[in-house]
Amino acid sequence: MAAGVEPILEVCGLVKHYPLTRGVLIRKQVGAVKAVDGVDFSLGKGETLGIVGESGCGKSTVAKLLVRLERPTAGAVKYKGEDITVLSGRARKEVSRNIQMVFQDPYTSLNPRMTVGDIIGEPFEIHPGAAPKGDRRRRVRELLDVVGLNPEYINRYPHQFSGGQRQRIGIARGLALRPEVIVADEPVSALDVSVQAQVINLLDRLQSEFDLSYVFIAHDLSVVRHISDRVAVMYLGRIVETGRDTEIYDHPTHPYTQALLSAVPVPDPGARERRERIILTGDVPSPTNVPSGCRFRTRCWKAQERCAREVPLLAVPEAFRGTSGPAAHASACHFAEEAAPVPGKGSGPGRHGAPDPAPEKGNGPG
Amino acid sequence: MPEQPYEPERAIAGTGMGGTMDLGASEAVTLDRTPGGPAGPGPADRPRSLWSDAWRDLRRNPVFLVSGLIIVFLVFISLWPSAITSGSPFTCDLAKAQDGAQPGHPFGYDGQGCDVYTRTVYGARTSVTVGLCATLGVALTGSVLGGLAGWFGGPWDSVLSRITDVFFAIPVVLGGLVLLSVVTTNTVWPVVGFMVLLGWPQISRIARGSVITVKQNDYVQAARALGASDARILLRHIAPNAVAPVIVVATIALGTYISLEATLSYLGVGLKPPSISWGIDISAASPYLRNAPHALLWPSGALAVTVLAFIMLGDAVRDALDPKLR
Numbered sequence: 001m002a003a004g005v006e007p008i009l010e011v012c013g014l015v016k017h018y019p020l021t022r023g024v025l026i027r028k029q030v031g032a033v034k035a036v037d038g039v040d041f042s043l044g045k046g047e048t049l050g051i052v053g054e055s056g057c058g059k060s061t062v063a064k065l066l067v068r069l070e071r072p073t074a075g076a077v078k079y080k081g082e083d084i085t086v087l088s089g090r091a092r093k094e095v096s097r098n099i100q101m102v103f104q105d106p107y108t109s110l111n112p113r114m115t116v117g118d119i120i121g122e123p124f125e126i127h128p129g130a131a132p133k134g135d136r137r138r139r140v141r142e143l144l145d146v147v148g149l150n151p152e153y154i155n156r157y158p159h160q161f162s163g164g165q166r167q168r169i170g171i172a173r174g175l176a177l178r179p180e181v182i183v184a185d186e187p188v189s190a191l192d193v194s195v196q197a198q199v200i201n202l203l204d205r206l207q208s209e210f211d212l213s214y215v216f217i218a219h220d221l222s223v224v225r226h227i228s229d230r231v232a233v234m235y236l237g238r239i240v241e242t243g244r245d246t247e248i249y250d251h252p253t254h255p256y257t258q259a260l261l262s263a264v265p266v267p268d269p270g271a272r273e274r275r276e277r278i279i280l281t282g283d284v285p286s287p288t289n290v291p292s293g294c295r296f297r298t299r300c301w302k303a304q305e306r307c308a309r310e311v312p313l314l315a316v317p318e319a320f321r322g323t324s325g326p327a328a329h330a331s332a333c334h335f336a337e338e339a340a341p342v343p344g345k346g347s348g349p350g351r352h353g354a355p356d357p358a359p360e361k362g363n364g365p366g
Numbered sequence: 367m368p369e370q371p372y373e374p375e376r377a378i379a380g381t382g383m384g385g386t387m388d389l390g391a392s393e394a395v396t397l398d399r400t401p402g403g404p405a406g407p408g409p410a411d412r413p414r415s416l417w418s419d420a421w422r423d424l425r426r427n428p429v430f431l432v433s434g435l436i437i438v439f440l441v442f443i444s445l446w447p448s449a450i451t452s453g454s455p456f457t458c459d460l461a462k463a464q465d466g467a468q469p470g471h472p473f474g475y476d477g478q479g480c481d482v483y484t485r486t487v488y489g490a491r492t493s494v495t496v497g498l499c500a501t502l503g504v505a506l507t508g509s510v511l512g513g514l515a516g517w518f519g520g521p522w523d524s525v526l527s528r529i530t531d532v533f534f535a536i537p538v539v540l541g542g543l544v545l546l547s548v549v550t551t552n553t554v555w556p557v558v559g560f561m562v563l564l565g566w567p568q569i570s571r572i573a574r575g576s577v578i579t580v581k582q583n584d585y586v587q588a589a590r591a592l593g594a595s596d597a598r599i600l601l602r603h604i605a606p607n608a609v610a611p612v613i614v615v616a617t618i619a620l621g622t623y624i625s626l627e628a629t630l631s632y633l634g635v636g637l638k639p640p641s642i643s644w645g646i647d648i649s650a651a652s653p654y655l656r657n658a659p660h661a662l663l664w665p666s667g668a669l670a671v672t673v674l675a676f677i678m679l680g681d682a683v684r685d686a687l688d689p690k691l692r
Contacts, residue, residue, distance in 0.1 A: 105584055
């Protein structure tokens, strides 16, 4: 799954601020929650971009902005070169056929009072051009089949399914309109680990079958690594480091990424004792009151005066600019340097790969 | 892509799922099943929806059948009271006042010597009309206004919530005395209108809260991400999930409205004689409770059975609309 040449989705300077107001009759804006504060990335055809970050860093807001559930405060989301944030009415509806979402919680993302057939068939009712009326039931059965559910379940209700099966239903609904991009907002974090693997493998298989591009959002680093071609690490509304999966996982240069990776459980007890864990001090600053300069400086052990003055740009750091090694990827840090998260061992790829919850790729779901 | 059939993808799908052959076979099975199938009406043949499933469920629910029968019977005698009575509710004989049951007069006579059976049957029309119309009016007004306030939120919600507060502050009996005393017509409609006017805020609050809870669910976001219109989201996703508490409260309120009509009649601002209603008869019979309890018992019994029937019906409908309870 190599990155495509032509980006199918391009995000430029995406900003979402939620205003904080005070007053009953005369509302006065007293501040803003800067949920997303200048995010840029692009997604190639057939590519998977993983977005990781801790709770409250703006991952889910990015997902909502991509599928137009929220209006951005500034910035653009370009689908095949066209800014979709300014579209409305029919044009917007047309775009929604091509960018679909898979939700985090399979228990609230399916209407409990609709049959599975109605849930998966709803996209066809909203977009009558997608399938002729007489053909819809057949399509729904096929979709159930494609996501590994028995087509006979078409008349059942969501509560008759397990969490993993429900997530498959949610995926089938997302696939119904044959979109090109699927935004998956923590699609497996509500599931058991064994079921996570099945759903991840299903997403993997569907990607090659339908030539899908994924924006895969998660807080679980190992899950993201398993499925992603490229990874972006978010902190407090911004991307702090981005690169191919091996670049991020094996050669992180941003201190935040290094800290995140050092927190991943290591299954090997020997390696676990030898590795150095980076324990960050303090809490994530409030998104209403973002630190000046580098956002991470309040918790960073490398922070110096420069970090408070200058906002580090998301670019290949100077130290690695001439090189072509895996450390030469975009990292928003003034003092970016490569540090092996697990010292005392060579830095071969996959060495400190986190416990892989999923069995080998290519295995069909159970 | 209407001209591009699904088959190519199915073929690819097959390779991941255990062979195209299998899928071809399963498709053949699907086609075979459509005209009838071996096992009669197979489980997946007919598209089913919440409403058709609820109806299937209700038809087999004894509570629904009993309460439905009672309500059908009530509606029937409201429309054609003479079908089960021979006398006139206005033929009264003071000589028989407060007499007990006699052949042909199973419920006895009231304080004015009128036949209690005939009056109870004729009273159904007023009471059922008031109860049904007031409940329908309250439920519709309340759920539409409350639902929209919950859905749109912001200033709409603030304004509507303050208005409901104002209506909540009006005491029902005092409001009835003031507003209905100026009415001169002797029909049920001013009473119904008054009940809708004072009753909708109760349902409106419940509907508002219910809609606010439901609209936070991800399936609403999912529908929106699919490009669904507001109307579609409200009718297909919000309404079916928010309606349960409204049904429960409305059916309980139905009994209150029938009793309120009785109270207002008792105070002399509701319906006035010669109108016939259970409320009027109950209030007229209460002074003779010791001497002629039957004159109070029969109209109150009819009232109680009616209210119970509607509450049971509401419960059955609510349960049938919740797939989890099936």
